[in-house]
Amino acid sequence: MGDGAELLPAWVTWQRRSFPDANLLLLHGRQPALVDSGFVGHARETAAWARAHAGHIALVVNTHWHSDHVGGNALLQAMGAGVAAGAPDAQAVARRDTGCCLAEYLDQPVSPYTVDESLDDGQILRLGDADWQVVSTPGHTAGHLALWQPEERLLAVGDALSDYDVGWVNLALDGPEAATTALASLHRLADLQPRLLLPAHGPIPADPSAAFAAAMRRAQRLVDDxxxxxxxxxxxxxxxxxxxxxxxxxxxxxxxxxxxxxxxxxxxxxxxxxxxxxxxxxxxxxxxxxxxxxxxxxxxxxxxxxxxxxxxRVPFPRAWPTTAPASAEVTESR
CATH class of the missing domain: 1.10.10 (Arc Repressor Mutant, subunit A)
Structure with missing residues (x-):
């Protein structure tokens, strides 16, 4: 597989993807789960990949609601998957807030979806055949979360950090403390001392400790300036x-x-x-x-x-239907 994926247990399949998609993390078992679902323009490719590797997806877990992480939600939901997300995101999607996913604010399209399960910090989720702990990691977005598998010491970090970067912060919408919040989240993740970091972008870092150290230096610069x-x-x-x-x-x-x-x-x-x-x-x-x-x-x-x-060509959240039925029409790439 390359990119460090050979170090994963057999019940995990990981695919590195280029922008505008996030990497895919598939957790096999009786209830196969997918962490993040990529960009709407590649929803069909995401669903085909998931079907090829797992047959079906029972649950999609979003690390946060940006367009490169939730773009396949609607199609996978129409195919029978549930969607789980951090409580702030889940509540806003349920209310059909016009600011959902920052889709209109960022001019990044997202097909309408619903959240079936709201996730809280410390909650244990059964994904595939393993238990994962939800770790609230606000900063990049207010509802950002990571997933921690303690037995294998696997840590899915979303956009909190990658091998080469940290997630950008929105001081205008999330306040001047957003960068400080993101840095605190990095420290919380580092304290878990993971064996493998699974970022949403880029390769699996060869040295998690070095990746954290570099990310904290970058994040500190955003705090200081x-x-x-x-x-x-x-x-x-x-x-x-x-x-x-x-x-x-x-x-x-x-x-x-x-x-x-x-x-x-x-x-x-x-x-x-x-x-x-x-x-x-x-x-x-x-x-x-x-x-x-x-x-x-x-x-x-x-x-x-x-x-x-x-x-x-999908509607902004202000035009999303109140509910997204399983038969919802989804615009995909051809």
Whole structure:
């Protein structure tokens, strides 16, 4: 399998995926479970992979509700799976809050889904044939959680950290303490002393202790320099927008950015106008090589899997139905 997956027990199947998807973690047993479900544009591929490896999925557990983690929920739910999520996310989805998944705020589509099980810190979940403990790890989002399997000392960390990064924090929506909260969550996870870290992005780290040490240094910088945290989030959000749209024409980039709520919030926190921040963001990312100009479009340079444009045409949460019946129509990539 590579990427450290050979160190996993036989009842775990793990697949590393490029953006805009999260990695997949499949837990085999009488009640097969999937941790996170990728991006909506690749929902069909996610479901086919799960069927091929497990036959069916009884439960999808979301580490948090960003679009790259919940995009396959609706299709898997229509195929009979339940969905479990941290209590803050579950409650907001149940209320059909317009801010669900930050889908409209970030302009990242998510097909309508429901949450069947609300998860609390310390709760024990039977996933596959093993017991996993829910570990509340807010910071990247308020409802972020990790999953801990003590016998095998496996720790699924979502976006709390990866082999090369930490999750961005949203100071505008989650408050100025969000970076401090994320750092505290990292310390809590490190205290578990896992044998294997299973991140939502990138490879399985060869050395969990080293991965934690590097992540804490990065997270501390976000605590010490709030402006750095704002810039970091803006770069990540804009790169994701370019990935899922096969780039954006240069003639449309300015209008696209000026219309984004996340950019307006970032500009306010940085003491700039949205117009000035948009221009500076594009210039900064071009100079760093994070984006390039190609065929009249700005494109992200990070490795990513193409998305069919039609798959982005799903309603924002303000237009989600009150309930999502099993027969709900799901737009997928072809």
């Amino acid at each position: 709030p402006a750095c945290a704002v810039w970091y989030g803006a770069r990540r959000i804009f790169a994701f927008a370019l990935m899922i749209r096969d780039g954006i024409p240069t003639t449309e980039v300015e209008g696209y950015l000026h219309a984004r709520a996340w950019l307006t919030d970032a500009a306010r926190l940085l003491g700039r106008t949205p117009e000035a921040l948009a221009a500076e963001l594009v210039d900064m990312m071009l100079r760093s090589g994070a984006i390039v100009l190609s065929d009249g479009r700005l494109r992200a340079t990070a490795e990513h899997t193409p998305v069919v444009a039609e798959s982005l």
